[in-house]
Amino acid sequence: MNLFFLFLSYIIIAYMLLSSLSYIALFLLAFRKVYRESELDPRETTEDLAGNERTFPVSILVPAYNEEVGVVSTVRSLLALEYPEKEIVVIDDGSKDQTSARMIEEFQMTEIPFAVRTYLKTADIKGIYQSSIFPYIRLIKKENGGKADALNAGINLSSYPYFCAIDGDSILENDALLKTMKPIIESDGQIIVTGGSVRIANGSTISRSKVELINLPTNPIVIMQIIEYFRAFLIGRLALSRLNILLIVSGAFGVFHKERVIRAGGYNVKTVGEDMELVVRLHRLLREEKSKQRIEYIPDPVCWTEAPESLDVLRSQRIRWQRGLFETLWTHKKMIFNPSYGSVGLLSMPYFLFVELLGAVFELCGYFIIAGGFFFSLIDPKVAGILFLVTIFYGSLISALAVLLEELTLHKYPKVSHLVRLYGWALTETFWYRPFMIIWRVQGIIAAFRKKQHWGDMKRKGIST
Amino acid sequence: MTLYFFLALIMLLFLFQLVLLLYLTRRKKERQRYEEEIEQQYIHLTEPFSSYIMDPSDVRFLYAIRTISHKEVVLERLLNGYVAFTKGANISPLVKQLSEEFLTDLYSQILNQRNWAKRINALHYIEDFHMLSLSPMLLKKIIETHKLDAETQQLVRTLASLNETRVIAELQRFPAVPSRLYVDIFGRLQKESASKEIETALKGTDAALKHAALVFIGQSGALSFLPFVEQELENQQVETRIQALKTIFRLEYLSDPDLIEPFFESSHWTERMFAARIAGILQLSRYKKTLSTLLGDSVWWVRYSAAEAYTRFSDGDMLLAHLSENHPDRYGRDMAAQWRTYRSGGART
Numbered sequence: 068m069n070l071f072f073l074f075l076s077y078i079i080i081a082y083m084l085l086s087s088l089s090y091i092a093l094f095l096l097a098f099r100k101v102y103r104e105s106e107l108d109p110r111e112t113t114e115d116l117a118g119n120e121r122t123f124p125v126s127i128l129v130p131a132y133n134e135e136v137g138v139v140s141t142v143r144s145l146l147a148l149e150y151p152e153k154e155i156v157v158i159d160d161g162s163k164d165q166t167s168a169r170m171i172e173e174f175q176m177t178e179i180p181f182a183v184r185t186y187l188k189t190a191d192i193k194g195i196y197q198s199s200i201f202p203y204i205r206l207i208k209k210e211n212g213g214k215a216d217a218l219n220a221g222i223n224l225s226s227y228p229y230f231c232a233i234d235g236d237s238i239l240e241n242d243a244l245l246k247t248m249k250p251i252i253e254s255d256g257q258i259i260v261t262g263g264s265v266r267i268a269n270g271s272t273i274s275r276s277k278v279e280l281i282n283l284p285t286n287p288i289v290i291m292q293i294i295e296y297f298r299a300f301l302i303g304r305l306a307l308s309r310l311n312i313l314l315i316v317s318g319a320f321g322v323f324h325k326e327r328v329i330r331a332g333g334y335n336v337k338t339v340g341e342d343m344e345l346v347v348r349l350h351r352l353l354r355e356e357k358s359k360q361r362i363e364y365i366p367d368p369v370c371w372t373e374a375p376e377s378l379d380v381l382r383s384q385r386i387r388w389q390r391g392l393f394e395t396l397w398t399h400k401k402m403i404f405n406p407s408y409g410s411v412g413l414l415s416m417p418y419f420l421f422v423e424l425l426g427a428v429f430e431l432c433g434y435f436i437i438a439g440g441f442f443f444s445l446i447d448p449k450v451a452g453i454l455f456l457v458t459i460f461y462g463s464l465i466s467a468l469a470v471l472l473e474e475l476t477l478h479k480y481p482k483v484s485h486l487v488r489l490y491g492w493a494l495t496e497t498f499w500y501r502p503f504m505i506i507w508r509v510q511g512i513i514a515a516f517r518k519k520q521h522w523g524d525m526k527r528k529g530i531s532t
Numbered sequence: 533m534t535l536y537f538f539l540a541l542i543m544l545l546f547l548f549q550l551v552l553l554l555y556l557t558r559r560k561k562e563r564q565r566y567e568e569e570i571e572q573q574y575i576h577l578t579e580p581f582s583s584y585i586m587d588p589s590d591v592r593f594l595y596a597i598r599t600i601s602h603k604e605v606v607l608e609r610l611l612n613g614y615v616a617f618t619k620g621a622n623i624s625p626l627v628k629q630l631s632e633e634f635l636t637d638l639y640s641q642i643l644n645q646r647n648w649a650k651r652i653n654a655l656h657y658i659e660d661f662h663m664l665s666l667s668p669m670l671l672k673k674i675i676e677t678h679k680l681d682a683e684t685q686q687l688v689r690t691l692a693s694l695n696e697t698r699v700i701a702e703l704q705r706f707p708a709v710p711s712r713l714y715v716d717i718f719g720r721l722q723k724e725s726a727s728k729e730i731e732t733a734l735k736g737t738d739a740a741l742k743h744a745a746l747v748f749i750g751q752s753g754a755l756s757f758l759p760f761v762e763q764e765l766e767n768q769q770v771e772t773r774i775q776a777l778k779t780i781f782r783l784e785y786l787s788d789p790d791l792i793e794p795f796f797e798s799s800h801w802t803e804r805m806f807a808a809r810i811a812g813i814l815q816l817s818r819y820k821k822t823l824s825t826l827l828g829d830s831v832w833w834v835r836y837s838a839a840e841a842y843t844r845f846s847d848g849d850m851l852l853a854h855l856s857e858n859h860p861d862r863y864g865r866d867m868a869a870q871w872r873t874y875r876s877g878g879a880r881t
Contacts, residue, residue, distance in 0.1 A: 106649035110616065111656035115689075115716075179873045182866035184832045197874065253682070255710045449535045456538045464545055471549060474556045483560050490553055 072436055072446045076454050079433045083461040086422050090302050090465055094472060097305035101366050101476040109367070113245040116151075122252060124152035125244060125322065126225030127233060130217035131157055134235035135164040137373075139173045141235055142204060150244040154203040157235075158221045161190075161211030170206050174198035187219040187333035195224065214318070215334035215341035222325060222333060230328075232342075234319045236373050237265075238273055243369035247322045250363050259324040260349060260362040262308075262316030263369035264300050266479070267293050269376065278371055283485050288381060290492045291500040292374045298469040301366070301476070308364035312415035314350070314395075316362065318342035320370035327352075327360075338398065340391015347399050347416075354408045366477065382507050389511025392424050397515070427508035433458055434502060462497035469493070573600045574609055581610045585626055597634070604638050607631075608657060615660045623662045631661035639666060643673070652686055659690040659720075667694045674699065680706040685713060692720035697729060704738065714744030719751070727754070734760045739772065746775040750782030758787060765791055770800055777806035781813060789816050796822045801831040808834060812841025820851065827868060828861030835863060839871040 116122045127145055131138050138157065145155050159167045170176060176196035183192065190212030198204040207220050218232055229251065231244060240246075247263045270284030284290060307313040316323075321342070328334075331348050334341040346362060353360055375381040396403070396419060403420060405412040433454055440451025470489045473479070480486065577600070580593035597603050611627055618624075635657070642654040643666075658666050670691050677684050680703075691699045699717060703709050714733070718726045726748075733745035734757070746764065749757045761783070764776035777795065780786055795807035796819070808826050811819040826838035842848040842855075855868035 103648050106647070106653070108653045108656065110612075111653060111660075114616075177873075180866075180869045181874065182835075182863065182870045252712070253685075255712070452535045453538050456535075456542050460542055460545065464542070464549065467549055471552050471556060474560070475552075478560070483557050483564075486553070486557060486560060490549075 069446060072439065073450060075432060076436050076440075076446055076450050079429050079436070080454055080457050082421075082429045083433070083457045086426065087461050087465055089418065089422065090298075091468075093306035094302045094468075096309055097301070097366075098472075098476070100309060101301070101305060104366070105476050105478075109242070109246075113149075113242050113249060116245050116249060116252060122151045122245075122248060123229050124154075124227040125150065125248065126221070126227040126230040126325075127153055127155045127244075128218055128221035128225065128230050129155065129157045129233055129235055130160060130214050130221065131162065131166050131235035132160045132211070132214070132217070133162045133164045133166060135162070135166050135169050137236040138166055139169050141233075141237060142170070142174070144238045145233075146201065146204075147241060148239060148244050149241045150248075152227075153244065154205070154226060155201075156205050156207065156221045156224055158207045158209065158217040160209060160214065160217040167196075167206060167208050171196060174204050175200050176204070176206055181224065183223050186223055186329045189216050189220040189223065192220065213336055213341075215336040215338070218341070219333040219336070222328065225325065228325055229322055230325050231320070231322045232318065233370065234372060237319050238268060238278065238371045239320065240278065240369050240371070243320070244322070246365060246367055246369055247320070250365065251322065251324075254361070256324075257360055258363050259327045259353075259360045260316055260321060260346065262304070262313070262321045262362075262364045264364075264366055265296065265317050265319045265370045265372055267296060267374040268371035269374050271371070273371065281479060281481055283480065283488055286376050287492060288378065288500075289374050289376055290489065291496065292381075294466050294470060294489060294493045294496065297473045298466050301473055302465075302469055304364045305366055307415060307418075308362070310410055310414070311361050312350070312411045313362055313364050314347055314411075314415050314419055315343045316346050316364070317370075319372045335398070338391055338394040339387050340395050343391060344395040344398060347395050347402070347411075350411045350415075351399060351402060351408065354411060378503065382503075382510075385504060385507040386511040386514050389424070389427070389508040390515040392419065393512050393515040396420055396424060424512070427505045427512070430458070430461075430501070430505045431509055434505065459497050462501045463494045466496050467493035570602050570605055570609070573602055573606045576600075577606060577610065581614075585614060585624060588626060604635060607634050611661055612657065628662050628664070631657075631663050632665050635661070636663065636665055639663070640669060643669065648683065652683060655683070655686045655690045659693040662694065664694055667691065667696055670694070671696060671698065674702050680709065688713060689716050689720060692717040695722045695725055697721065697725050700729060700741070704741075709740055711740040711744045711747070714741050715747050715751070718744065718748040727756075730754070730757065731760075734764075739769065742772065743775050746772075746779045750779035753783060755783060755785060758783065758785065762787060762791055765795075770803075774800070774802050774806065777803060777810065781806055781809050784813050786810065786814060789814070789818065792816075796826065801829070801834055804829060804834045805831070805837045808837040808841050812837070812844040815844055817845065820845070824855060824859065824864075827855060827859055827864040832863075835867045839867040842868075843871055 129138070129141060129145070134141075142155055142157060145153075157170055159170070176198050178194050179197045181195040183195070190210040193208040193210065196206040196208070205224065207224055209217065209220050222230060229248070231247070233239065243263060247261045250261050251258045267284075267289060268278070269286070269289045270282045271278055272280040272282065283293070304313055304315065318341070327349065328345065331345065331352050335344045335348070338344050349362065375384055396416065399416070402408045402412045403416040408416070436446060437451050437455050437458065439445030440448055440454070467490055470486070470493050474486050480489065577593065577596055580590070580596050583590045584593035597607060600606060607630060611631060615623070615627065639654045639658060642650050645651065658670070670687060674684065674687050674691060677687070688699050688703055700714070703713065703717075718730060721729065730745045730748065733741040736742065746761060748754075749761060761776050761779050764772055767773050767776070777792070780792075786792065792807045792810050795803045798804050798807070804826060808823055810816075811823060820842075823838045823841050826834050829835050829838065839852065842852050845851065849872065852868045852872045856865050856872060859865045859868060
């Protein structure tokens with residue numbers, strides 16, 4: 068029995084060391100581009116597009132479920148977006164609160180007949196409304212069908228060749244769309260999806276739907292999520308994007324080529340990880356068609372979102388994310404280790420399987436063996452000690468490194484105290500935050516087998532004043 | 533032994549991070565101090581600068597700028613702010629003069645540095661400030677380059693903004709030049725030079741260049757090129773014909789309405805769609821009946837454009853009301869009903 072645990076310990080140690088090395092390798096891949104572009108004058112790089120008539124018009128889709136607190140400020144922030152031509156489509160997915168009423172009242176909306184193209188099948192549409200003050204703001208009231216279904220309804224109604232999917236509680240920076248559309252425009256259609264970096268808004272001052280002052284929140288749960296974002300975005304996504312094997316474009320903000328998405332069948336309503344599933348499906352189609360089109364991620368923070376402040380809500384969010392990841396990998400299991408899908412099948416899918424999905428299982432076993440080794444002689448305490456050190460390295464030191472690398476490249480948090488606090492909190496990750504995450508991520512895998520679908524039930528305070 | 537190895541490794545990594553943290557903390561403090569100094573000098577010079585731009589006889593600014601430690605950075609920000617505020621509409625000769633005097637050497641150095649971001653920024657500023665003296669240096673750079681990357685593309689735009697027409701010939705050395713880059717050039721050249729280059733492009737055989745010329749004519753409303761555009765309606769290439777239709781739609785003018793008649797029955801839906809749009813925007817009453825046929829087209833976009841075209845006519849509301857009840861095609865009726873109340877168009881900023 069002890070031999071089994073000893074063997075398991077070695078596997079976990081090897082796993083954690085290899086995963087850590089993969090993180091560092093991924094960062095090194097992304098570092099040059101991020102560092103190179105960090106000194107660019109942001110206004111100069113987008114100013115040409117802002118006044119350019121050839122900048123493709125974009126439909127902004129805002130799926131909303133019980134978003135009465137945030138939906139109006141989100142739409143207001145979208146109105147302020149600097150972009151030559153856009154339309155805003157809010158999709159009320161059968162909310163039980165006053166989401167639609169708030170929209171109708173605030174933007175003086177009236178019901179209109181509309182010949183919707185049903186490219187994608189959705190739950191029944193109850194009505195389509197148009198604002199009389201801003202005719203390019205529309206609202207779809209529909210039966211509840213989930214976020215993916217709401218986005219599909221928005222795609223059906225949208226008029227433009229590109230759509231931008233954002234969460235109902237997101238606040239976009241003024242030049243967010245320009246920055247995100249830039250790679251698409253400059254690639255002459257070779258880039259079909261771009262994802263923008265999402266930042267946590269808690270703690271920062273947002274007034275009139277604009278981020279006025281970037282600050283750190285005081286709640287440690289939120290600080291840890293900021294660190295997590297650094298780790299995921301800076302270390303993971305940028306490098307995967309450079310290799311054209313990025314599998315996640317955050318549901319909080321992404322721009323998609325509409326026709327491509329329609330050809331792929333739209334968002335999958337049967338999964339809670341509809342954003343990732345769609346991107347994987349697009350990759351799959353691109354590879355099957357031997358297309359050279361790309362999916363790209365931009366490092367600049369363009370979208371601000373409210374992070375959960377309580378463990379309860381965070382738990383439900385993480386279970387949902389992990390379940391979505393599992394479902395996506397399961398749906399596209401054919402691609403894993405399949406050379407026909409190139410680097411997506413050979414590198415990216417295995418990375419998400421072993422690091423992002425099964426990582427939690429390995430880590431949970433690791434924590435169990437550490438406790439068993441120290442307190443119940445399950446394994447040699449020396450081996451438990453090594454495992455403990457490696458866990459600290461994998462959990463805390465890599466996150467702390469992510470904080471330092473953010474400062475080295477993007478340095479978006481303005482004060483020295485921000486840097487020191489972020490670094491200090493990152494070091495504590497292994498001892499309290501990570502165990503929670505691991506347990507919830509394992510619960511997410513279990514939830515995937517149960518298949519109960521629902522929107523996230525986050526209680527929003529609203530992030531804009 | 534192994535435990536100590538890992539302990540030492542973790543400690544070493546931790547120490548490395550601490551050193552990095554210290555370095556970054558120091559760097560952050562230094563940057564903050566640097567930014568504060570610049571901000572102070574910027575605020576100090578804002579009033580004299582505005583005054584100088586409004587009235588060049590008030591030379592307080594010229595004395596003050598020479599006395600500050602970060603004169604290039606502060607001047608760059610002041611000029612940049614001014615150009616952004618005026619949206620570069622009329623580049624003041626003072627902007628050119630100040631930038632030529634204080635920033636030429638700096639930008640010459642930067643353009644030969646290894647820092648890519650600084651080079652790109654400098655190219656943007658040279659364009660914004662119309663620094664003609666750097667034109668020969670930039671031209672030399674483009675002649676020597678062999679890769680059409682982001683930097684070369686900006687180099688092309690900057691040169692065009694300095695009215696350097698040779699960039700078009702230089703650009704044609706590269707394979708598959710995106711049409712948008714040529715449009716950017718036409719938009720930046722001075723009017724006379726642009727007209728000459730557009731005429732050459734329309735007479736030439738380079739499809740990307742010709743498409744760019746058509747796009748630019750539509751964007752700038754250059755009606756003098758209408759005969760050339762109408763001629764392209766007979767081009768053998770579908771893409772060129774579609775581009776010519778788009779341009780006519782944007783120009784909102786056509787010398788002979790008969791020219792678009794064949795396009796209502798085109799086998800390419802994009803041509804049918806643009807024909808419908810043109811009939812609407814030019815209020816060509818003779819095509820009202822044809823639009824009714826297109827309202828029952830198999831392609832959604834053609835139906836959409838046909839119905840939209842009706843809204844341009846004075847009796848459009850009445851026609852749409854009639855068609856929403858009586859059009860033989862169900863989709864046509866739905867589309868007509870939608871356009872009775874629907875207002876199209878996105879937010880144009």
